[in-house]
Amino acid sequence: MAVCVAVIAKENYPLFIKTIPTDNELKFYYTVHTSLDVVEEKISSVGKNTNDMRELYLGLLYPTEDYKVYGYVTNTKVKFVIIMESSNTNLRDNEIRSMFRKLHGAYSDMLCNPFYTPGENITSRSFEEVVLAMMQQD
Amino acid sequence: MAQLSDAVLFEYLHIEIVGYIHRCADENEKDHCIAKLESLGFRVGQSLVERFTRESTRFKDELDTMKFICKDFWNSVYRKQIDNLRTNHQGVYVLQDNKFRFLTQISNGKQYMDVAPKFLAFPCGMIRGALANLGVNSVVTAEVSAMPACKFQIQIQRT
Numbered sequence: 001m002a003v004c005v006a007v008i009a010k011e012n013y014p015l016f017i018k019t020i021p022t023d024n025e026l027k028f029y030y031t032v033h034t035s036l037d038v039v040e041e042k043i044s045s046v047g048k049n050t051n052d053m054r055e056l057y058l059g060l061l062y063p064t065e066d067y068k069v070y071g072y073v074t075n076t077k078v079k080f081v082i083i084m085e086s087s088n089t090n091l092r093d094n095e096i097r098s099m100f101r102k103l104h105g106a107y108s109d110m111l112c113n114p115f116y117t118p119g120e121n122i123t124s125r126s127f128e129e130v131v132l133a134m135m136q137q138d
Numbered sequence: 139m140a141q142l143s144d145a146v147l148f149e150y151l152h153i154e155i156v157g158y159i160h161r162c163a164d165e166n167e168k169d170h171c172i173a174k175l176e177s178l179g180f181r182v183g184q185s186l187v188e189r190f191t192r193e194s195t196r197f198k199d200e201l202d203t204m205k206f207i208c209k210d211f212w213n214s215v216y217r218k219q220i221d222n223l224r225t226n227h228q229g230v231y232v233l234q235d236n237k238f239r240f241l242t243q244i245s246n247g248k249q250y251m252d253v254a255p256k257f258l259a260f261p262c263g264m265i266r267g268a269l270a271n272l273g274v275n276s277v278v279t280a281e282v283s284a285m286p287a288c289k290f291q292i293q294i295q296r297t
Contacts, residue, residue: 010273043196054195075191076271101192108188118184118271 002082002099003067004028005131007107009119010077012036016122018131032081035061035069039079042071056104057097072100080104082134099134106130145217145239152240156256172259179263180270187268190214200294203272204231211268229294233265238288246285254282265290 007016019028038061058071063086072080080103084091110116110127122128155178159171190211197203208220212235222234240257244250258280266278275295282288 054198056196073196074188075194075197076188077273104192108185108192111188112185114181118181 001088002084002135004032004081004083005103005134006032006079006081007103007122008032008036008079008081012079015078015120016127016131018128018135020135028083031064031067031069031083035071035081036079038062038069039071039073039081043073057100059093070096070100072104074104074107078107080107102130103134148215149239149243152257152260153243155260160256172256175256175259176263176266179260179265180267182260183264183267183269184271186215186264187211187271191272197272200274201225203269203274204292207265207268208233215264229296231292231294233290233292234287235290236287238286241282241286241288244285250285251282254285254288255280258282258288262290265292 003022004017004019006014006018009015014029014032017029017032019025039058042058042061056072056074058073061069061071061081063069066086068084068086068091070082070084072082074080080100082096082099082103084096106127110122110124111118113124116122116124156175159174160168163171191206194206194210197206204223204225208223212218212220216235216239218235218237218239220233221236222232224232224234238261240261241254244253244257262278262280266276269276269278269292275297277293277295279291279293280288281291
């Protein structure tokens, strides 16, 4: 299950970060922050090998000792980062992909709310519910 | 059938919005109407593009983005594609639509030429908003030479 879900704006500032309650939430913030470099690298490599890497889902960004970090970038350059526990070994790539799709769906629904100004922090309750459901899976 | 009625609804809603904004404006702030419609369109374009690009792959470059606007975006909004896309490869793109949906209800000929701009402000804003969210800053202007045909000129702003 996901331990942290983050949405990063195109100018690389956080719009939304949700972590499971732990003593050192700050560690997750740090992990998300570091992952942005890997995201940047993955996007800029597009064009060199054209046929792959056109997908929005970026796959595993990097593993750490306890966690795995996955990334997704929309066409509007909004980044989604999900951190999973690596103890969960039977996790398939397709499951992660569908999680990101769900997150993207929730994000674009949220953006259509006329009371939301693009670029602001996300406070939508229905968006948060989608994220919480991801963190409570299985 | 559902698709058809959706399309008509959007058209009527747009006509009413244009009418409403012009009715509400004072005599001396007529100029604001166009700007107001344009900014309405901007916000709509911004949200729409997030939704429409959900299934598409990442765009290679600026031209790829433009092609998306001409094909998928135009198709989703106006149920037709742009008829002609031209560019000078230096940041100017001209999108020509020979039968623009919002102008088809107005009679052909020169008579109503001066009312055309107010029906084109919203679409201009929508293009600008869509491009801005895709990371391309631009200025969009429209031009009508013969009634249902219309040209959108997109000038990319590089800073």
